[in-house]
Amino acid sequence: xxxxxxxxxxxxxxxxxxxxxxxxxxxxxxxxxxxxxxxxxxxxxxxxxxxxxxxxxxxxxxxxxxxxxxxxxxxxxxxxxxxxxxxxxxxxxxxxxxxxxxxxxxxxxxxxxxxxxxxxxxxxxxxxxxxxxxxxxxxxxxxxxxxxxxxxxxxxxxxxxxxxxxxxxxxxxxxxxxxxxxxxxxxxxxxxxxxxxxxxxxxxxxxxxxxxxxxxxxxxxxxxxxxxxxxxxxxxxxxxxxxxxxxxxxxxxxxxxxxxxxxxxx
Amino acid sequence: xxxxxxxxxxxxxxxxxxxxxxxxxxxxxxxxxxxxxxxxxxxxxxxxxxxxxxxxxxxxxxxxxxxxxxxxxxxxxxxxxxxxxxxxxxxxxxxxxxxxxxxxxxxxxxxxxxxxxxxxxxxxxxxxxxxxxxxxxxxxxxxxxxxxxxxxxxxxxxxxxxxxxxxxxxxxxxxxxxxxxxxxxxxxxxxxxxxxxxxxxxxxxxxxxxxxxxxxxxxxxxxxxxxxxxxxxxxxxxxxxxxxxxxxxxxxxxxxxxxxxxxxxxxxxxxxxxxxxxxxxxxxxxxxxxxxxxxxxxxxxxxxxxxxxxxxxxxxxxxxxxxxxxxxxxxx
Ligand SMILES: Nc1ncnc2c1ncn2[C@@H]1O[C@H](COP(=O)(O)OP(=O)(O)OP(=O)(O)O)[C@@H](O)[C@H]1O
Ligand code: SF4
Ligand SMILES: [Mg+2]
Numbered sequence: 001x002x003x004x005x006x007x008x009x010x011x012x013x014x015x016x017x018x019x020x021x022x023x024x025x026x027x028x029x030x031x032x033x034x035x036x037x038x039x040x041x042x043x044x045x046x047x048x049x050x051x052x053x054x055x056x057x058x059x060x061x062x063x064x065x066x067x068x069x070x071x072x073x074x075x076x077x078x079x080x081x082x083x084x085x086x087x088x089x090x091x092x093x094x095x096x097x098x099x100x101x102x103x104x105x106x107x108x109x110x111x112x113x114x115x116x117x118x119x120x121x122x123x124x125x126x127x128x129x130x131x132x133x134x135x136x137x138x139x140x141x142x143x144x145x146x147x148x149x150x151x152x153x154x155x156x157x158x159x160x161x162x163x164x165x166x167x168x169x170x171x172x173x174x175x176x177x178x179x180x181x182x183x184x185x186x187x188x189x190x191x192x193x194x195x196x197x198x199x200x201x202x203x204x205x206x207x208x209x210x211x212x213x214x215x216x217x218x219x220x221x222x223x224x225x226x227x228x229x230x231x232x233x234x235x236x237x238x239x240x241x242x243x244x245x246x247x248x249x250x251x252x253x254x255x256x257x258x259x260x261x262x263x264x265x266x
Numbered sequence: 267x268x269x270x271x272x273x274x275x276x277x278x279x280x281x282x283x284x285x286x287x288x289x290x291x292x293x294x295x296x297x298x299x300x301x302x303x304x305x306x307x308x309x310x311x312x313x314x315x316x317x318x319x320x321x322x323x324x325x326x327x328x329x330x331x332x333x334x335x336x337x338x339x340x341x342x343x344x345x346x347x348x349x350x351x352x353x354x355x356x357x358x359x360x361x362x363x364x365x366x367x368x369x370x371x372x373x374x375x376x377x378x379x380x381x382x383x384x385x386x387x388x389x390x391x392x393x394x395x396x397x398x399x400x401x402x403x404x405x406x407x408x409x410x411x412x413x414x415x416x417x418x419x420x421x422x423x424x425x426x427x428x429x430x431x432x433x434x435x436x437x438x439x440x441x442x443x444x445x446x447x448x449x450x451x452x453x454x455x456x457x458x459x460x461x462x463x464x465x466x467x468x469x470x471x472x473x474x475x476x477x478x479x480x481x482x483x484x485x486x487x488x489x490x491x492x493x494x495x496x497x498x499x500x501x502x503x504x505x506x507x508x509x510x511x512x513x514x515x516x517x518x519x520x521x522x523x524x525x526x527x528x529x530x531x532x533x534x535x536x537x538x539x540x541x542x543x544x545x546x547x548x549x550x551x552x553x554x555x556x557x558x559x560x561x562x563x564x565x566x567x568x569x570x571x572x573x574x575x576x577x578x579x580x581x582x583x584x585x586x587x588x589x590x591x592x593x594x595x596x597x598x
Contacts, residue, residue, distance in 0.1 A: 151310030186543035
């Protein structure tokens, strides 16, 4: 069986033009390869500017690689139409709040991907959107809200809802947890775990949080200055990190040990 | 404890299409001089609104009532707008999550920093004042841990890393030596190492000059050890407040307990297991539950919970719950 995602020697250069001088090539990503199976979760970690977001954008098709190829179910992504790609890979951007349209209600924004990418009837669309709203911890009422009427954490949830409304095979998220409320973050993590179990969705996410990475991921990719310096299973990287940076990034600070008598019921 | 900031039963009422709603519902907060107090609450719980009420950035349409809203010896609600601005401007400062909202993108850091220094504190003729301003600006940068002052002052805000930008916004905020600094989620979007730097800096500033800090965060894991006290707020209601250690080690309130178990800092939890969390969603303003607002999401809720519980005091800790997780004097 073909791999869900097979990344082969992709790299990314930006050409930096300085007036009329010949452009200078800046390397954002040195050639790197890795692969991911169905239902697996990959965490990408690294310092600011190390290329994490570049990888995320290349996989989501928001940007094109300078060289190399990404295969999705064995098919080269460069040969797909935008619509094909959109159905399979969805992205939640780092500044996703700004990507919400302030003029359009939450419900309509969530219907949009369904209108453009499916043949669903308006009724089915509406039903799907209600389902998704509930899944991300919002209420049916929120269908008629405009983004500015929501608190910041709720806006973030709309963005996540928009990413999963098409039930894609891969969801790519760039720091999408940072702004979430703890109770909603825990719900979203549970939701992602559920979606993976039910539908075999793969999840690729960029995160600083050692706790979340350790809890959710199957594989971890460590970036340093545009280079992939370590890639392996989560267990391997926790137990036998080869790089000091890996150790540092995966070290979680425990300021307070959670008391064991915690009794919260489901 | 003698409180430098004393808030009792503060309510803020907003008009919505379904009539007035209390966004802050009889909220209490006491802050001692030189103390770091962390206010923890999820989004929309009214944290920023509380900060605005303290600073006096108030929309005239909001209805604000309180049994007490005192800052030092000032009854803030009794002051007129002009008096209030003077007190706030002199004694208080605030920093935000996004420091770039604070910095002018068109102006170099040095110029903005020099401008933030209160003119009243400079003396002498024009030229001396100018030199004086420069030296003070440098000293401010030193205080927030920036050594290469000449380089930083020549930069524009977009040329700063997020950590550096936040340090500069802190430098500007403390330029007039405020007695109270409100830090509204100052590190939310930052990497852990930068976040740590900013927290250490704030803790140092508080210890060094007796500045009180009201730290605002959504996340219990962001509470720093230097924070002597914490308060948990949900939908505008105070859930639990007290010394950080006590509240964290043995919470009385179901909300504190839930926030603790959701924080993922428990190493014993197996990978990929579902996390314990509060079910449901934070209610919208239009649909605030009556009584204890945690009710619909609380695993312990019973009939009595449709009445808002009064604050119960157990030694240093205060909580608002009809069915606390344990009774005091269970000495263990
Ligand atoms: N100017 C306003 N007009 C109407 N409603 C407002 C206004 N400002 C805030 N609110 C509402 O008041 C409630 C509390 O808002 P506030 O900004 O204080 O929350 P917060 O705790 O700071 O949340 P966050 O963690 O998302 O910053 C929210 O439901 C919000 O939608
Ligand atoms: S008062 Fe009732 S609903 Fe509120 S926290 Fe306590 S048990 Fe839960
Ligand atoms: Mg806020």
